[in-house]
Structures are given as structure tokens and as C-alpha cells.
Amino acid sequence: MKANQRLLRYFIELTSHKQLSRFIGLFTKTRVSRWLIPWYVKTYSIRTQDLAKPLYTYRSLNEFFVRRLKDGLRPIDQGASALVSPVDATVTGIGRIHDHETIFVKGQNYRLEELLQHSPVNPKYKQGFFLVLYLSPADYHRIHTPVSGSIMGKNHLPGKNYPVNNFGLRNMRKVLSRNERLITSMQHRYGLITIVKVGAMNVSSIKYSDPFQQHFTRGDELAYFEFGSTVVLLMENSRFDFRKGLGLGSKVLVGEAIGYWGKKDGD
Incomplete structure (x- = not known):
């Protein structure tokens, strides 16, 4: 493993604890985090036309992340096998x-x-x-x-x-x-x-x-x-x-x- 990969691996080990995840999770559920939604959409090229509801109605980044899609957008294969x-x-x-x-x-x-x-x-x-x-x-x-x-x-x-x-x-x-x-x-x-x-x-x-x-x-x-x-x-x-x-x-x-x-x- 290269030195930069070892450094990244060490950093990940340090930041992988549940306490940090809990803190980040709490922030993503706040109303303040909703201002990150337009950045998130642009960064990851998310198709807003696929959303089940208008973009402006999401109250937090977490609510947007667990978004549902419009009905019928993901048809289920009906083959029995x-x-x-x-x-x-x-x-x-x-x-x-x-x-x-x-x-x-x-x-x-x-x-x-x-x-x-x-x-x-x-x-x-x-x-x-x-x-x-x-x-x-x-x-x-x-x-x-x-x-x-x-x-x-x-x-x-x-x-x-x-x-x-x-x-x-x-x-x-x-x-x-x-x-x-x-x-x-x-x-x-x-x-x-x-x-x-x-x-x-x-x-x-x-x-x-x-x-x-x-x-x-x-x-x-x-x-x-x-x-x-x-x-x-x-x-x-x-x-x-x-x-x-x-x-x-x-x-x-x-x-x-x-x-x-x-x-x-x-x-």
C-alpha cells in the first residue's frame, strides 16, 4: 500500500467511530442542513424531475437523502422466476x-x-x-x-x-x-x-x-x-x-x- 493510501486508511480509522456518525447524523436532520440540498443536487447530478415531491419541500438534508421517487418510475419485473x-x-x-x-x-x-x-x-x-x-x-x-x-x-x-x-x-x-x-x-x-x-x-x-x-x-x-x-x-x-x-x-x-x-x- 502506498504512503498516501496508508495515511488515508489511518485517518478513516480515526473518524469511523459511532460518536462522530451520531453528530453528523444529528446535523443532517436540522433545518439548517436544508441549505445544502441545492449543492448536493448539483454535486451529484441528481434528477430532480424524478422526485416524489418538489425540491423546496424537503426540510433537511437527511429528508432529501431518503427521498422517494415518483410512482411507476421503477417498474418491477413480473417474470415469476x-x-x-x-x-x-x-x-x-x-x-x-x-x-x-x-x-x-x-x-x-x-x-x-x-x-x-x-x-x-x-x-x-x-x-x-x-x-x-x-x-x-x-x-x-x-x-x-x-x-x-x-x-x-x-x-x-x-x-x-x-x-x-x-x-x-x-x-x-x-x-x-x-x-x-x-x-x-x-x-x-x-x-x-x-x-x-x-x-x-x-x-x-x-x-x-x-x-x-x-x-x-x-x-x-x-x-x-x-x-x-x-x-x-x-x-x-x-x-x-x-x-x-x-x-x-x-x-x-x-x-x-x-x-x-x-x-x-x-x-
Whole structure:
């Protein structure tokens, strides 16, 4: 690692504590922070025409960050065998889960027991599939269900607030299993899927949209991030294929098919 990278890594270690995140989070929820919204929109080239309500009605930067989109803007793929993207994001990890229950992301191996901790590891995940989806500051930050099904388990794991961008994944030690995580396991038509929502640097807050909802139709809103985040999907070993052409660097949107169980509908 180069000297400037080591310095940046050291700085991130110093500033990744929950107290700092809590302070920044409190500021982003104040009315004063709303004056940063035009700067945020310009900096990240956010399409204001996609917003569910006018820009001037957002009362804080945080309220804008967890914004909803206009109805119908993210159509949900209706193919019965489709796994759809739960978020607007960029693919930063994709592949098979190894025999020894590890996934490989940006040069680092993560054991599932590290990633899930006290959550049970489904033995059928061995030789299953994983997908890592990174949400940039410009992305829509609400999380939708990738399948229709019922929640089988939930777990909240407190942790650090390291960045989950390309630098963080490559240069920080195992950020996906050290950051705060909100874990949801769902039973669906083709087995079990685990949705790991990973917090990120500075404001690491992940919340369920409706903590009491148990049954979901594919595309329903599940949770949302407050600033910076990644979603990891874990799927069982079964007849499943990722969508043709999906790979590292691919951009995906909520509701579009990212894989299929069995044969693609219509084949």
C-alpha cells in the first residue's frame, strides 16, 4: 500500500467511530442542513424531475437523502422466476459462494459467519450465489424486496462506519463484516435469500420502513439507508443464473431482473 493510501486508511480509522456518525447524523436532520440540498443536487447530478415531491419541500438534508421517487418510475419485473434488484446501485461483487462458505470481494475473502455473525448460516448457501451492490451518494437510497416471500429472521449488528466504496473495499480490512449491518432472511418460492444491508462512513443508519411487516410482494419497500451504503444478497445453491451481461461495474435499478431461477420465463 502506498504512503498516501496508508495515511488515508489511518485517518478513516480515526473518524469511523459511532460518536462522530451520531453528530453528523444529528446535523443532517436540522433545518439548517436544508441549505445544502441545492449543492448536493448539483454535486451529484441528481434528477430532480424524478422526485416524489418538489425540491423546496424537503426540510433537511437527511429528508432529501431518503427521498422517494415518483410512482411507476421503477417498474418491477413480473417474470415469476426473476430475482430483481432491491436498490439503485453498482455491482462491486458477484459470483459463487465457495465450498468453505466464503465470498471474494475486491481482493478479500469474507466468511459467511463473519458477515452474518449470530444469524444462522444456511448450509444451502455453500456453492450458492452472492451479489454486492454499492449505493453511491447520488443513488436513491430506499431498499426494496428482491423476491415475494415472508421474513424468517432479522438481526441488527452494531459496528464501525468505514467507507464501502472502491477504496474502502480494497484497502480497509473486511469492511463488509466490520460495519454496522441490518440482516433480513426471507423465504420465497425458490428457497431462502438473505439481504445484508451494510452501513457506511459518517452516517451509518439503516431502518426498516415498517418493522412489523412480515409478508412482502416483490418490489415492496423494505428499508432505507441514511447516507452511504451497500447491500449484499446471498442465495441458495439451486438452478439459478445471473442475468446475461451482469458483472463488476454494472449499474442496476430497483425492480429490474438481475437473475433467474430455472429457465428465464418464456425460454
